[in-house]
Amino acid sequence: MSDKKRTHLDIVHDILSAMRDKKEPIVPTHLLYRSNLSHDRLKIYLDELIQKSFIAETEDKAGKKRYQLTDDGYKFLQNFQQLREFTKSFGL
Amino acid sequence: MPVGSEMVPIAISGPVWFIGIDAVLEAVSGVIALLIVLACFRYAKLAKDNRYAPLGWGFLLLFLGFIAQLTTSFAIWQRVKEGVLQNIVEITELAYVGHAAYVLLTISGLIVLALWALRIKEHLHVALVVALALFLAIIGITSQPVVLLLSVTLLAFVCLRFYMNACEQNTAGAWEVLVGFMLILGSQLALLLAPISNQWYVGGYVAHVIGYLVLLGVLAQVVRK
Numbered sequence: 001m002s003d004k005k006r007t008h009l010d011i012v013h014d015i016l017s018a019m020r021d022k023k024e025p026i027v028p029t030h031l032l033y034r035s036n037l038s039h040d041r042l043k044i045y046l047d048e049l050i051q052k053s054f055i056a057e058t059e060d061k062a063g064k065k066r067y068q069l070t071d072d073g074y075k076f077l078q079n080f081q082q083l084r085e086f087t088k089s090f091g092l
Numbered sequence: 093m094p095v096g097s098e099m100v101p102i103a104i105s106g107p108v109w110f111i112g113i114d115a116v117l118e119a120v121s122g123v124i125a126l127l128i129v130l131a132c133f134r135y136a137k138l139a140k141d142n143r144y145a146p147l148g149w150g151f152l153l154l155f156l157g158f159i160a161q162l163t164t165s166f167a168i169w170q171r172v173k174e175g176v177l178q179n180i181v182e183i184t185e186l187a188y189v190g191h192a193a194y195v196l197l198t199i200s201g202l203i204v205l206a207l208w209a210l211r212i213k214e215h216l217h218v219a220l221v222v223a224l225a226l227f228l229a230i231i232g233i234t235s236q237p238v239v240l241l242l243s244v245t246l247l248a249f250v251c252l253r254f255y256m257n258a259c260e261q262n263t264a265g266a267w268e269v270l271v272g273f274m275l276i277l278g279s280q281l282a283l284l285l286a287p288i289s290n291q292w293y294v295g296g297y298v299a300h301v302i303g304y305l306v307l308l309g310v311l312a313q314v315v316r317k
Contacts, residue, residue, distance in 0.1 A: 009139070052140040053140075054140070072140070075138060076138055076139065079135075079138050081317040082135070082314050082315065082317045083135055083138060083139055084317075085263075085265060085313065085314045085317045086131065086135055086314045087135075087143075088261045088265060088266060089261075089263065089265030089266050089268070089269050089310050089313075089314065090147055090254075090257075090266075090269055090310075091253060091254060091256070091257025091260075091261070091266065091269075092143045092144055092147065
């Protein structure tokens with residue numbers, strides 16, 4: 001998973017896939033490992049995904065932040081292949 | 093829009109056997125343009141990303157241009173059926189208004205696509221391009237070669253963007269989009285030559301619809317994913 005070749009859409013897909021695969025709210029450390037991003041870049045992506053309602057931020061009993069996929073996030077993942085093909089074909 | 097005489101911009105040209113077929117070909121292109129608009133807005137909604145907007149708005153304006161043209165052609169055809177001599181003033185007015193709407197909507201659509209292709213975001217630069225292109229489009233309402241040359245220029249920049257994208261992505265879809273737009277560009281060049289021969293007129297319309305069919309093929313590939 002080379003970051004150099006990944007597009008913005010690919011990175012979003014990787015983050016959301018990590019959350020879907022985990023099947024329970026995920027901690028940022030695990031996301032860092034799965035998304036292969038720096039802490040700062042991951043933070044930017046998470047903020048964007050929260051703002052787009054693709055993920056929701058929660059806190060566990062210990063007060064640690066956790067993230068989980070929303071319905072919009074699932075829809076994005078389901079249609080990702082179409083989105084990527086359309087985006088690449090038209091250079092969007 | 094047919095290449096017209098100096099008096100009435102949409103006077104019939106091209107071979108007689110092609111009358112009506114050109115309208116059907118335009119309708120097919122219009123439907124495909126609408127499908128591209130729907131795809132853009134669907135993917136914009138799914139990705140919650142406005143990167144799809146310029147393509148969507150550009151094709152929406154092109155689609156409205158097709159609608160203006162087809163509505164005008166249908167209205168004129170009905171008046172002609174009632175009798176050309178009784179309705180000559182109405183037919184001329186309809187032709188002029190319909191042609192003006194078609195030119196302004198189509199050129200506006202191409203302006204949106206060209207601004208996107210050139211990645212122009214600076215407001216003053218956008219204003220300059222829009223003002224110049226619309227000024228030429230207004231002249232083009234009474235001079236078909238002007239509007240065709242303007243279309244060719246704007247489409248050339250769009251094709252350049254798609255060429256760069258195809259080189260970068262090197263996917264079948266990206267090359268097919270380039271081919272589709274090159275055919276649409278070629279169709280405008282062919283229509284420019286229509287006064288020389290009817291064959292250019294027919295060729296222009298055929299190239300135009302084939303270009304749109306190629307884009308439909310790309311959409312079909314996307315949906316199958």
